[in-house]
Amino acid sequence: MKKINFAKMTGAGNDFVVIDGKINTSFNVSEELVQRICDRRNGVGADGLIIINDSIDHNFVMNYYNADGSTGSLCANGARCAVIYASTTGRLNGLTAKFISNEIEYNAELLSNSEVRFYLNPPKKLKYNFKIKAAGKLLNAHFADTGSPHIVIDLNEIERLFDSLDSVPVESIGSEIRYLPEFLPGGTNVNFVEVKDGVVHIRTYERGVEAETLACGTGAVAAALICYVNRKLTVPIQIIPKSKEKLLVNFEVENSKVRNVSLTGPAKIVFTGEMKY
16 A cells, blocks of 8 residues: 655645655656545545646746646646745745746745745636526626636626525536536636625636635636726735635736736645555
């Protein structure tokens, strides 16, 4: 029987199992093994798995896997957790980090031992005010690819369907939209937002987890970008996910192009442990 040493981490409620490649030298990742580790009943339990490896040219390399074993998209809350872990394990020389995830270079700042500002690349695609069919209705929707694809639905635009954000059946409608033909083959994440006093409250259905999560970093950024335009919000934009742990999204718009996108929020190690498999 083999074993892995891990750290369980959370970024604003989005939780991850972090495996250090320097400690677990014989660990060979597979889709099945990721699923076992992330299983909340028979494994450690998490929204995703992060593997941290050393790098010659960067502070570290982060490989991210969703709970179903899929990979390839950015996880912004996971990235903030990775920076905290890298700092804890002596991989950072100061308060800044330069690292690789999915073969793309990213930067981050360590604001404290439990708060990180992570810099994302500009969104690849923004699309406003189009219709999708879900819950037996035509819903007004928006789209942003912030490293991972996101549908954003503003409750103010479908106010007759739900009394509040709390009453939205996120998992049933989110799952339906995630698998709509227009978003295949990769599918999409789905975010429901409600703006109150300039603050964006959000609930997210995450593909790869195939469930609602307590927070989603790239979803928070997508919601902020959409609400900046549609709701005339000013930056930085405060985001309150289901966990109620505040996230802050900042960016600049120059010549109609978005730049200097960042996500700031909490991240911490919850516990460390050993799993046999």
